[in-house]
Every structure is written in C-alpha cells, then in structure tokens.
Amino acid sequence: MPREGRSLTDVQPEVAASAPVPPPPPGPPAMSPVELGRWAWRQLTSMRTALVLLFLLALAAIPGSVVPQEAVDSLRASGWKADHPGLTPVYERLGLFDVYGSPWFAAIYLLLVVSLVGCIVPRSAVYWRAFRAQPPRAPRHLGRMPDHRRYETADAPDDVLDRARSVLRARRYRIRDIAGDGPVEEAGDAVSAERGYLREAGNLLFHISVLVVLAGFAMGSLFGFKGGVIVVTGDSFSNTLSQYDDFAPGRAFAPDALAPFSFKVDSFDVTFIRKGRSAGSATKFFADLDVQPTPTSAPRRQRISVNHPLTIDGTKVFLIGHGYAPHITVRDGKGNVAYSGATVFLPENEAFTSFGVVKAPDAEPTQIGLRGEFYPTYAFTMATGPFSAFPDAKNPAISMLAYSGDLGLDNGEAQSVYALDMKGLKPVTKADGKPVRIDLALGKSQTLPGGLGTVTFDGLSRFVRLQVSESPGSKIALAGMVLALTGLLASLFIRPRRIWLRARRKGDRTIVEVAGLDRSSGGDLTGELDQILGALEPKESRT
C-alpha cells in the first residue's frame, strides 16, 4: 500500500521527522521516513491493532457508566462532586465527568476510524479486482482438497461438464470462461465456479456505514441541543435560551438557531387507577398545548403525551414528567403580599410526595423562607408522620418549616430555586422554642409567630416537565445503522464458495472429481457438495 504509506507521512510529519535523527532504539530496524510511515501505517491498519482498539474502546466506555456524567445528568454529577471533594479535581482533570467528550476517548475512536479507513480503502480496491476476476483455475489434484468427492459414470466427460455448468449456474455460481484464459489455459476437462461475491461487499458496506453513523451522531452532538423546562399549566413557554431550566447545547450550536416557536400549556390530564392491584399508577397522561410556530401565527391546539412528542420546525417537544405546583401566598408583618404564585414542588416518590421551597425576599421586617413537602392526598400516622397516600390530588396539603433572616439572594451568587441557603437563616420558633410547622390544607391560612406575617395555601396547579430537543443527523445515523445491519447480514450469511469439477475418461468410464472451498469463517461445505453431486448424478455410486 505505497499510496497510503505516503499519505500518512504527509499528515503526520513529526513521526517521520523525529525518527532518523537519534539512533533508533532496538526494535524496528533503521528505516527511512517513508518506510517508517509505511511500517506505522501497516501496524495501525492491521487487524490486531483494530482488535486492541476495539477492546480499549469497550474499556474506556466503562467509567462513563460508573461516574455520573455532566451531559447525561448534571444534577447527579454535581451531587457526586459535592460528596467527593477529594476525588473531584482528579476526576475533572481526567475528564471522567464527560467521558464521551474527553480527548482520550476521542483518541481511541479516531484511531479506530483511521484504522477502519485504512482497512476499507485497500480492501475496496482488492474487492473491485476480485469482483471482475474469473473464478480461479482448478487445482491440479482435486483429491487433495479438504472437501472433495469422486464418482464414476458412463457419460462422456463433456456431457458431465456441461451438466455441471448448468447445475452450478442454477445455484448462482459464476463459471470460469475457458475462452478468456491467458497463456496458461485451463485444461478443457475442468469447470471452475465461484459464488458469494456479495459477502465482501456486505463487509465493506458495514464498515462504511459505521462511518456514516458516526457522521450522523457527530452532527447531532455538534449542532443539536437538549433543554429541559418545567411549565405550570396556564403558563407559556417561548423557545429562547433564558426560558430553559437546563440547556445542553452541542459544541457548535448557535443560540439564534432556536426555532422561534412558543406555546401555552393549556391543560394537563392524568388518570390514576383507583382500585385493584395497580391502584396508584397512572394509566394515561397528556397535555394540551396552544402552539404558535412563529410569534405572528395563529395558535393551534396540539396534544402531547409520553411516546407522542410534538414536532415544530424540526424541534421536538417531549412530555417526560409532571407534578404539582401549589399556589402559596406569603403576607409579611405589614400585611403586604411578599410572595404569591404557583410554586413547583418536585415529586419524590410514586405517591407524589413533593419537595419545594418558597422565598419571600421582600418580606418585612425580615426575609422569609419556607421549606417542606406537598402531599396530594395527605395522610398521617404516628409511625410515619405525614405522607401522601395516593398520587392524585384528593386531599392536598402542604407541611413546611418557616425560616427568617437573610435568604442570601443579594450577594449575587446563583441559587437553586429548590434549595434555601441556610447560612443567614434561622428557624421560626414557637414560644416553647420548637420550630413552627406550617400544615395547611387547601384554602387555609396560618399566622407566623412574632408578627412575621401569614402563609396561605390558596390554590393548586399541575406542572409538566418538558424536554425540548433538536438532533440533526438522527436520520443519517438511523439510515447508516440500517445499512450497517444490511451489510452485516450479507457479510455473515452469504457463503463465498469455490467449486471445481474435473471429468476424465478412463477406459469406458468417466471419473468425476469435485472439490470445494468455503472461504467464510463458519463454513461447512459438505451439504453443498452433496447437493451438487445429487443434482449431477443422483443414482451412481460415489466414494
């Protein structure tokens, strides 16, 4: 492969340049740059290297399933980092929080791709020649082939050969054309046949398709994005960066490429099974959206549910979850509304016990924070404390602890809306020093001690969790994968076979010898030879 050898030295001159200057260490003998390039290229494109790279790829993928990945679940990743302050810097340096985007992972698959290309190109050339070539000449001694048969017949050799040609043609063999033979002619007493040319084509198709899949996948991770947003029913969402709760753009994603759609979550419906063994599970949930593909277009009603996303201009909107958003109002010590609105509580279990936080920074005299749980069907036992008995909102209630002091919102640091910064806060306590627990059924109010104000639970909405994503190239990846599977099937199940048959006159009998070669790795010719013989000469005795 001289051409490939040169191209490698062109691409990586440092490999070639550094080699001849110091006396080469023992190992490969002294080589010119071109020779070294060829040697390196041969090493890289050898099957052994490809095998090692495959196993390396499998090994390298493992840490990504053990260590939480930023790109997969950033919340878990940051939680893990908080729990392991010692390991985190080391892991960060190794790229273990983003294994599949890390340089070392990329190095392995890029080497594999190079090895793959280095395999495909020469093999395609070989295949192109082989595809047009004649089946090889019959070996001199067919009886020495591993698989062979022999029988005698009274028919003339030419009749046998003619019949063999038609039998083999019917079995989709390509027959060697005697007239086309070069200087060394095939003796007129033999038939050479070959089939299964498409096996190698399938093999090549598979390997090329892997490149297509990679291209499609790369397009998605470069130009795609994935964002998550929680929308309370009745609220709207417009597709701009600032509206997302979390947003993972591809490396080459431009924010102005976001499609300018918007929608209002009109309603959300969920049905829970109330009786029987499956009580408490949702049978169906869906949301109705009023969608505007562009700011000026008229809204149209669309329904989305699990497994049935909404597609707007190539962007897909998936319904991936739901929960409750109780309306909570906090009035401060002066009677002013310091906080009011639907507050998203994140579900914690299958009965939708949910966790949430209220921050009222404008409350006077001091800022007020609430932290606690929401129960769609409130129940209480001494043993368990409050819990939710059913996921549907049959008896909604909140149970929260109140804090006063400094919420820590003024120092400019970003804060999660689902957590209170406890540094400047202290629990609001009763006269006996016990913390105040605000237990409210729907529509009820409770006064905080010490003239801090009141808390009201005055309504209940549901929210939907939506995932908005665009993955360009997904169709390319899918097409590549289907092509790869097609090629794979061809390369595994098409049997490349060669059959030779020779008929010689001996006395008044004709001796027929048949031999074959199965060039696949799982091959077994016996059945094939027996069938060919059966078609040729069903009655005669064979040895």
Next chain:
Amino acid sequence: MTHEQFEIFSNQAVAACAVLYFLAFLAQLAAYVSRPRAAVVAPAARSRVGEGDVAVEAPPAEPPASQRTEMFVRLALALTAFAALVHLAALVTRGLAADPARVPWGNMYEFTLTATFVVVALYLLMHRRFALAWMAPVITLFVLAVLMVDVLVLYEPVIPLRDALQSPWLVIHVVAAILATGAFTMGGMVSALYLVKERALSRGGGQTGYLARVPSLVGLDRLAYRWHAFAFPVWTFAALIAGPIWAQYAWGRYWGWDPKEVWAFITWVVYAGYLHARATAGWRGHRAAIVALVGLATLWFNFVGINFFFGSGSQHSYAVELVVTAVGG
C-alpha cells in the same frame, strides 16, 4: 380466569417446568449411565473427516447404543420439549395476569423467564440441524439454575407497564434483545465448553466421560461462531436500531449514554471484537472463546448488574418510577 388466577397459574407453571427440566436432566443422566462403558458415543465420529481437526482425538468406534440408552435420550428430549411448552404457558399467563394484559417483559423476573425460554427454544429448534444432543445436560442444568435464581431473587408481583413502556418499539426492542441474549448465551456455553475441552485435551484427558461426547475443538469453535453470528445482528438491531428509535420517542434523545446504553454498546463492541478475532490469525479458537465469554459477561452484567448497582442513575431502571426520576432529576 381473573388476573389473580393467571398470576398464580403462571407461578405454578414456572415451578412445574423447573421440575420437568430437572426430570429431563435425570433422564439424560440415566442415558449416560446406561451407556455401555466402552461405548461412549463420540460425536467426533459424526463430524466430517478431513476438516483439518487439530484435536488429538481418535474418532472412537461407535458401538450401537443400547436400546435403554436410546429410550432415555428420547425421553429426555420429550421432557425438555414438554417443559418448554409449560415454560411458554407460564410466560403467556404472566402477560395475561397484568391488568390490562401486556407483554411479559416489564421487569427483570419476566425478562429472565423469557430469556431462559428462548435458550430452550433455540436448543430445540437447532437440535437436529446442529446435532446438539450432547448439549442437553448443559442446557437443562443452566436453565434450571437460572430459573431458581429468577424465582428466589428476582421475583416481583405483576404490575402494569408504565406509560413510557407502552410502545410497539418496546415489543420489538425487547423481543430482539431477549432473542439475542438467548443466542449469545448458547454461544457462550459452547465457547465455555471449548475452553474446558481444550484444557482437558492439553492434559491428556477429554477422551472419556462427558467431554468425549462433546464435538471436536474445531466443531465447537464453528458452532460457537454460528450462534454468535446469528446473535450479533439481532443484538445490533435491538441495541442500536430499535432501542434508539424507542428512546427517541420516549425520552427525546436516541442515544444518551445512559448506563444501560453504555453497556449495550460495550457488549456490541466486545462481540464485534469476537467476530474480528475469528478472522485474525492466532486469535481463532482459544482467544476468540475468551472474548466471547467476556462479551457474555458484559451482556448479563448489563441486564442484572446495572439495575442493581446503578438503579437510580439509569432510565432503564425497573426499580424506580420513570416519571419520578425524570422529574426529580
């Protein structure tokens, strides 16, 4: 029948088919014991001469097996087939036990129940074509052991499928995954036997007892390849085509490096390595068999281990309600 009755029926059918598999194993044992001492039937004699057998194996003469032996062999096969029918009944009733009725692949218990059935079904289907009679004891013991673990450790009462699982792609994805798992398991068993027999031969053994009935090393290598060559495209379809399509509909991304997906990918890469290894000089046989077993280990780890060790971190986890993990992060 009511759903509860179907569930009870299914559980009893599992117990019954386990007993039947055990009886089949006993019949195989009886066939083996009743064989005349010198008359160890070596299928090596059946494998064709002149295929370049490397194994130091003199094809032993095959004296006619006694009628009793023949009877036990046939009895074992019939018992296995009957057990497979009961096994199938257990699966169907398991699906009918859910309200509404559904495919019986909602959790690990059901997945294992189905995968073991597929192993037996593949064995029965290919019994004649691949001359698999010698595999009978391995198959029945394996299925018996896995069923016991399944019932004792993995059992879960019937629950309905979650919304995200109610998709035709689930059926396609899981059917293909289970089929591939069954075929890979068959291939893995053959590869394991290859290593056992190779070791015995290198120590001068392997001429007597059960190992003498196992085909030659070349035959084992080729048989293992055939199972893997069947399983690999099915796995490719399950893990890299049907799975991503379903994930695209259910989760809005076709590939997200979820632990389950990572390990499916690892399994795919290792088995791709196996197929390449068989085409590489020096890797055929011994090393290829080891690669195949590594692949099988990653496959079963993916199926059992991921759910146990990374349960909360995987969207494929059957332990946690999908919606809750999705919302709660």
